[in-house]
Amino acid sequence: MKKIGFSGTLDPITNGHMWVIGEARSLADEVVVFLSQNPVKQPQFPAEERKQIIEQSARERGWENVQVVIVKSDYTARVAKKHGADYLIRGIRTTADFDYENLIQQTNVDVLQGAKTIFVMPPRDLGSVSSSFVKALEGPVGWNWTMKKFVPGPAYRAWILSWLRKEWDGLWEHAGAAVPAGLIDHWFEHLTSVQAYGGAERHYHNLDHLVHGLCEIRAWAANTQASQHDMDTVKKAFWFHDALYERDEAALFSNEEASAQLWLGSSLDAGATAAAVAELIRATDHFQAPAIDHQLKDVMLSVDLAILGQNDEVYLAYTHAIRQEYAHVEEPRFREQRQLALIQLRAKAEAGELFGDPYFAEQYNDKAIDNLTREIDALDAGRQGS
Incomplete structure (x- = not known):
């Protein structure tokens, strides 16, 4: 696979997110992180700063084939296809995650004609790690x-x-x-x-x-x-x-x-x-x-x-x-x-x-x-x- 995408608000990016990006690197030559700039949410850090944090985190691990793209006022699945990524990768921690992500996957493909989704399951020590968990x-x-x-x-x-x-x-x-x-x-x-x-x-x-x-x-x-x-x-x-x-x-x-x-x-x-x-x-x-x-x-x-x-x-x-x-x-x-x-x-x-x-x-x-x-x-x- 040439290119795979990973999306999210990533505020902040966690070790769980980093694990998913690592899995994406094992499947594709290049990984694109599609960073959502959602005007409804009030993130701790503005999108540009989150982009820098993700880039620094990737460099810290020696990952040179990871780039970050800020998504503004568009659907990530559609933007991913424009950037040559036919697949997005998502981490599934619980059955509730699967039900939600499966619905999003169907919408991305059937309604938006966007990228398909690959699901991966994180190891036990990262199963409960999320941005909201860290913020709390x-x-x-x-x-x-x-x-x-x-x-x-x-x-x-x-x-x-x-x-x-x-x-x-x-x-x-x-x-x-x-x-x-x-x-x-x-x-x-x-x-x-x-x-x-x-x-x-x-x-x-x-x-x-x-x-x-x-x-x-x-x-x-x-x-x-x-x-x-x-x-x-x-x-x-x-x-x-x-x-x-x-x-x-x-x-x-x-x-x-x-x-x-x-x-x-x-x-x-x-x-x-x-x-x-x-x-x-x-x-x-x-x-x-x-x-x-x-x-x-x-x-x-x-x-x-x-x-x-x-x-x-x-x-x-x-x-x-x-x-x-x-x-x-x-x-x-x-x-x-x-x-x-x-x-x-x-x-x-x-x-x-x-x-x-x-x-x-x-x-x-x-x-x-x-x-x-x-x-x-x-x-x-x-x-x-x-």
Whole structure:
């Protein structure tokens, strides 16, 4: 078969969609993705951006024989024939899917004289994956780690950047004209770029970390009836606390102090508000933290440590990311230093002092002890085996 088509809104494209495209590649020399631009629907991303995401996802897998065509105000089956595709391919997950797709197939052929349809059945692990399923994951703490399993990398990155943009803009809505729109745009682009959390070498202190922390802050505020002002103050600090992350031991300032200075120089806030945010950023520096007295210090530190109390899958991903971030450290030294740090953290958790804020202590302390113990044991076994 020379050419086969695959159609859909693909908002976002999922690993299930990618599997169907992969099946199409095994049947034809060329695959055309017909991307529907339906004016009735309100997609997360405009058609042109979805097209770019699909193209990037295909390139990421080395698929050079996949092209994307945006369909505007026409039937996909008819457009497919115009592009030389006599067949469309569709994934069938359930009998309900078959009944619906069979009706569409009959309409495409009998009424529209368009392309015929080939049905394929996805593997069990992708059987429930759809765009609507993925969209429904957004919101609660950890949603990004879950979504990451079901969409290709470019779709995931686009989605969390969209989510982060809404979070960022929400911080300044109440400020009115006090903060120029250009300044807001500039700092969002900077913080999410390769210069900060979007950097390729940011294996842990990256966009994932940023999304997770902001969700933790939102959950804390909702469950403790914290004021909007307090929530925004912690969020601003979290946006900047790891903005600068260098490994230069000869640097004049610590990463946290450099990030605090970056915040103070941003002109996003001024006066006492700016100073309060800077103090919270400094609170994440274990050298400066003991001297800092701020009513939200325990919250800020707890948000930063919340990753220690996550489920097994997320915690394992975190430990792998930390190792990648310290890839420049030789294995024996890394194991030794990491184990010492974890033993100190576990001792604090066992003493009830790891999470200074009661909400986080209740949520994560017991699980943190389990996670830390498991990693300490694994590091110890690795040291003995080396």
